[in-house]
Amino acid sequence: MDALEKLRELLPEEQFEKVKAIDNPELHAFLAEWIEWLEPSKVFVCTDSEEDEQYVRWKALYYGEEKMLETPNHTVHYDNYYDQARDKANTKLLVPGGKEIPFLNTKDRDEGLKEIRELMKGVMKGKELFICFFVLGPKNSIFTIPAVQLTDSAYVAHSEFILYRKGYEEFKRLGRNAKFFRFVHSAGELDERKTSKNLDKRRIYIDLVDDTVYSVNTQYGGNTIGLKKLAFRLTIQKAVKEGWLSEHMFLMRVNGPNGRKTYFTGAYPSMCGKTSTAMIPWENIVGDDLTFILPVNGVARGANVEKGVFGIIQGVNPEDDPIIWKVLHSPVEIIFSNVLVKDGKPYWNEMGVEIPEEGENHSGKWWKGKKDKEGNEIPPSHKNARFTVSLEHFPNVDLEALENPCGVEVGGMIFGGRDKDTWPPVREAFDWKHGVITMGASLESETTAATLGKEGVRAFNPMAILDFMSVPLGEYIENYLRFGEKLRKAPKIFAVNYFLRDENGNWLNHKLDKAVWLKWMELRVHGDVDAIETPIGYIPKYEDLARLFKEVLNKDYSREAYEKQFTIRVPELLAKIERIEKIYREKVKEVPEELFRVLEEERKRLLEAREKYGDYISPFVLERA
């Protein structure tokens, strides 16, 4: 029987007509196979209509995966107490023969498919299956990738409507030509709080052969929202094959002198400042998490893969994040997840206002001092609690850039992570290759609550992308290096570090200091200010930063603060090169030879500088040199 005939049997008339309207036999075969396998009691196919979106929103409430809050259009969703972050151990790339690839968590494809299919057999009995169509990147553009999501979680489908552009009409338009991604998700059996119950059987399997990702027995967005971190594995592979970049980067506009607009991308690991950088009130956000960068006529052009934000809520306060704060307190559509709720109002850690001493949170009924099974005190909200909201609601969104089918020209690319003692707050690479190798490929960052496991451990995390890497690292870096050669004028590369600490563990910078580094980088992209040459790149001159601190933050910036922050820390920098080199020599395969050459040159420059000036070199000393 052909797939369409089978679908006619499986679906009620009205739903069948919606899938039939898409002329794509491959899609029909995929849907027929999985509807039969999952055995849902009900199927709903979402078109791009407002009614269908409304239906999904309503179902999230009806099935109890979300609850209404006091403010209209606000809801709260809870994930299981032990399902609050990405599960790295159970996220696997399915590759034929189960080939081991350094740093990637692989599994034999046949075995993996067998296991996940068994876990999903009949898993939707008694549940409703939502079939949704979206696109990655702006519609009908050089960036567009269509995707279909199957899920029994109305919360997941609802989140996707907020975060991605609708794609039903796009599927209709593309017909048989659509090469599309597929996501199959089931939250599995739910407990009385409507959270996934069988966490021991939580699996996220990425089939790189069929561009399909399966996810089961989990609800946390990072594990389930197909178009976000699941699709990311597929797009990295695609980009490396086709010679472009798919990156874990924000995309933002920094406003220069006389109305000049310069676009920056920034790659920092999860929980290391992408959203809070892209949200700086006087600049403009285009995206906060995922960016596609294509070479177009010798220019790097970037576009946001998404149209919304799945942001970390802890620490959002009216002073540092006035725009997010305001949006979170306005009646636009928002899903709060894993926050504290009391009398219909959401609360979160470090929000800068008083928090009730009891209510409901990710642990169920909560009171101050409550402990979990492990004996740890449970804070009001989870560290990785989030808000989900469309970018259109932000007054600082650059809508033109967001929707431009050709994206925007990328002027600068930034790399950064949680580093307490090595990198200065901001510096510029000598050139593309130097930046890609000593900043991107050498990135390390302390682990955070965005993934399950121990926090605060310094970990190798090249381009902030290691958790999502789906090709051998050597190939990925090779593609990066070659990408720069396709450009007439490559973007400037910078590295930032917001997380320097002093001997007592205190931060050396305020959360908003990053706004000054951005203005400096914008000036550097256009050659408007000089800089100090150091062994590791160019750093700002004191005078320029002092002026910018005054102009941007109305703050005095002392010579002492500058000297402390921008001192070149030779021992730490040399130790880092050792670590990085060792990893690439011993663990990664087929590393481009130039990586070792560029690291060696950097080491030499550091050793020579140490000869002349000692271990800790003041920027003032280097300026005079």
Ligand SMILES: Nc1nc2c(ncn2[C@@H]2O[C@H](COP(=O)(O)OP(=O)(O)O)[C@@H](O)[C@H]2O)c(=O)[nH]1
């Ligand atoms: N100390 C310090 N913390 C920051 C800074 N920027 C962001 N954070 C915190 O880091 C966490 C993650 O930030 P976020 O921008 O959401 O990270 P993302 O996951 O990369 O988007 C939040 O708790 C922020 O409050 C900073 O400049 N300094």
Ligand SMILES: C=C(OP(=O)(O)O)C(=O)O
């Ligand atoms: C969604 C995530 O992204 P980020 O923390 O980078 O915003 C995640 O890490 O699960």
Ligand SMILES: [Mn+2]
């Ligand atoms: Mn973020």
